[in-house]
Amino acid sequence: MTKNKKIPFLEFIPIIVISFLLLKFINNIEDIYSFMKSFLSILIPFIWAFGIAYILNPLMKYFQNKFKLKRIFSIIITYIIVIGLLILFINTFVPKIIKNIGDLFAHSPDYINQTIQWFNDNIKYSKVYDMLMENSQISNNIPSLLNKISNLTNTFINTFLNTTIKFTSFLVKFVFGLIISIYLLLDKESLIENLKKFILALSGEKNYSKILSFFKEVDMVFSKYIIGKSIDSLIIGLMCFAGLTIMKVPYAALISFIVGITNMIPYFGPFIGMIPAFIITLFFNYIKAIWVLIFIVILQQFDGWYLGPKILGNQVGLSPIWIIFAITIGGGTFGVMGMFLSVPIAAIIKIYLDKYIEMKLN
Structure with a gap:
């Protein structure tokens, strides 16, 4: 009889353990976030490599199948074309873009002065000016506002310099990613086969397909x-x-x-x-x-x-309202990258949601 007797509160032990771990996680969320950020920073070249290999794979397959070339020659031709186009873009447009950004920051004080001058020349003859002058608090704060605009300009210049440093770091990681992507394309079949075995081992035959x-x-x-x-x-x-x-x-x-x-x-x-x-x-x-x-x-x-429509067709399969909803959620959660990736992610969710509804109805 004593063997079958339950220990009091035994079923609450897992809940207590999980609650304790969750509490520790919340208390150390900043340290965990910092660690994850550093860890992901190390993995960035590999993330770039996967992205580059994924994008260039169709072009490599085209050369391999169309001209019956060996994998290595298809990869060489693909990378020669892509790197050639990148060099052409860098030589043609990048110097102009950098010069444009430099000129824009260099002349930004002049543009601010032009804006102030325009307001001085035009706003005095409008009802807005009278309204501003009646409110002494607003009129007294105008010099302070102009100082803030000047400080903002200096902030922009510092941001530009920091962005230049970050861009150099990004370029180094991108080059490493480009090199790693070659090996990913060379061993593509082997990597996919190993991934399939790993999925099969984890999921079993029932869920594998x-x-x-x-x-x-x-x-x-x-x-x-x-x-x-x-x-x-x-x-x-x-x-x-x-x-x-x-x-x-x-x-x-x-x-x-x-x-x-x-x-x-x-x-x-x-x-x-x-x-x-x-x-x-x-x-x-x-x-x-x-x-x-x-x-x-x-x-x-x-x-x-x-x-x-000519290039993309209707492959996303989402109505405008759902695309706008997905972009809003993605952008609010993950910024610009979230805005871009939210549409294909929403399309995948819709595919499986439709399948689930169809299965339930039938």
Whole structure:
């Protein structure tokens, strides 16, 4: 009888242990976050390597299958083309972009003075001026506000220098990632086979096929979306540069770069890229700034109605409201990268949600 007797409160021991561990985790959350950040920083070259290999894999497979080449020769041709295009981009656009950024920061005090002068020349003849002058608190704070703007300019310059240092670090990690990605592509089949064995060992035969099916779905959505959106944004960036150059807009390279990068984010991206383009041009000529705004709006309409659907098709399978919802959640949680990756992640969730609903209904 005593053998079957339960020890009092024994079932609460796991709950107590888990609660204790959770409490320790919360108390040391900053140290854990710092450790994870340092650990991920070490892994960044490998993350880059995986990303590069993943993006270049379709091109490598194309050369391998189309021309019946050995893997090593397909990789060499792929990397020669990609590195050649990168060098062309760096030689053609990067010096212009860096010069544009340097000039923009160098002349930012002049632009601020121009803005102040414009307010002094125009606001006195408006009702806004009378309203401001009536409020002594606001009028007394104007010098303080101008000092804050000046300090903000200095902060921007320091940020630019820090960004330059971070960019150098990023470049070194990217080069390491590029080298590692070659080995990933060379041993692709072996790595995939080992990963499959690992999944089989963990999941068992019952769930193995389901997990493989999930990874295939993820691969299909991500590869089509990321590669397609990258090509689409590159074309939009080049078209923007050509148009702004013809219009003789200052800082055309920098504006086009911003427009191309922000175009990677659906719906919100075009508006994010449009704002700095308009503000930068506004310092030189407000008429030209309006034309730049109109040009970018037309360019984005062309992308939304023709170029985007032509390249991407309807592969995401999400309605606009769900895309906007996904971008809002992703951006609020993980920033810019979250805004970009939220769309394919939401598409995958939708695929499996539809399957689950269909299974329950049937």
